[in-house]
Amino acid sequence: MATVAATATRRRPRRRRGPGLRARLSSVAWATLAWFAGIVFFFPVLWMVITSFKPEAAAYTSNPKFDFSPTLSEYKQVFSAGMGPFLANSAIATVLSVLLVLALATPAAYALSLRPVGKWRDALFFFISTKMLPVVAAIVPIYLAVREVDMLDSIPTLIILYTAMNLPIAVWMMRSFFLEVPGEILEAARMDGADLRHELTEVVLPVVAPGLAATALICAIFAWNEFFFAVNLTSIRAATMPVFLVGFVSSEGLFWAKLAAAATIASVPVLIAGWVAQRQLVRGLSMGAIK
């Protein structure tokens, strides 16, 4: 080891870093920097929430006002502006599209991993390539087709489109979770003559269950936050929260406190879900490449 050390430290003398003053100082500096970054990134969210509790007049001050008497009146106004149905539409479109995505993606991912079809590479390629096509390029025919079958401004339309939007990513994620199923266990179960249902429920499901949750979470985030289809294909009956927010700006004007209250309500469900399920978020985002 001495020789390795000698070659590696041509310029720097080898320093022993125990829990000395230097090390302690550097770890304090490290923590401070990390906390500073965290607060800077979180600040817009915090400021949105703070503003939402302000009386309207306190939202417009050239020096930010922190000493105000918090009020819920902005929230009351947002709810009385008829936000309820929009919130419900968002929830229905999100939950049902996620269920549909999982129902379609799980068997497909199985057929691309554990019991693969002949051309699984081509199929996998096809799935992700649909994600590369910009959705704006198809909006015109989608709009005309939806109008033709009289399904403008309807939640089923959103559910179908959100399912298509999330399906490729879900297939890729689920596939990588299926690949985590240990081959030996699968082989052993098949040797023991386990039928397909037994194989799936007893062997595969326990391993992929967390992956299923991760996939559902990611798809739910994208569905809840989706704006482009919603603004172009819905107006009143099926409009979701992002559309409400936009309509709120144009009908009520830019009243910051009220807007902040609406923005907070629109963001809170996904924010809390993401906080609670951070581990799933990481697994899902890295497409299961990371354990």
Next chain:
Amino acid sequence: MSATAAPAQRVATRRPRGAEEAKARRERWARRGPLLPALIFLIIVTQIPFVLTVFYSLFSWDLAKPGSPHWVGLSNYGAVFTDPVFFAAVLHTVEITFISVGIATLLGLGLAVLLDRAFVGRAIVRTLLISPFLILPTAAGLIWKTTLLDPTYGIVNWIIRIFGGTPVAFVTAQPMASVIATVVWQWTPFEMLILLAGLQSMPRDVLEAARVDGASALASFRELTLPHLRSYLELGILLGAIYVVNTFDAIYMVTQGGPGTETTNLPYYIYQRAFLGFEVGQSAALGVVTVVGTLIVASVALRVMFSIFIEDNTAKA
């Protein structure tokens, strides 16, 4: 499926070799079965509209005016390629994607390195850092445009004034920077999470050995950590780009593509032509050109993606 199996069996009783073939065919279809619903669904919902886009792009069709569409051949494409706003929109799309994903990845890398070390409250800091990704993008656009970037009441200008600077009317004077800032803020956590996972999958003993051998932190980061992170960087950049290319919410909320067309990207431009201008044929032609351009870029990107996942991650038989 049983319909195909029945005649296959009849053949099988006559010829033993056919029986094996039929069995193999049955096995193939049993494997394909679970794949088909997703495949068919996706073909119907995503591919047919693109075929129709090509079709519509050959017509002149104004939804706002009476009269049916009429055939104009390739003239919509001529209009696209002589349209200066189109080229501006292409440029802005590339600009937004490259700069935003670039900055978000660098920031994400820095934050991931910070979070990779143990310190007091690490879990809380990570929670704070992922929050921008979870905020409704339309809400994020609104918050940035108003409470943060407003020339008189915005927090950013308050900070600028504290340091003795002159306030900036960001959304009108620096529209592109305002859009990019919003996009970067939203996508940095995404890059950070992917890279953090990469850092945490790094074998500790290798880094420890390098440290004991006296390698400087910077040297071991460059020589050991970065090569290990490579596939995670590629994944983060690729996925980030897929989503950022389609940026619509931030532009809609912050600048409405303006002032003029300074921040109009392709998604926003097609939206304007289709839903504010009601020009079906024109916007369809724009769509086709966008798809072709994207496909060229994407075919390179897809190859990268495949090298990440398929090489050492092949399917089990």
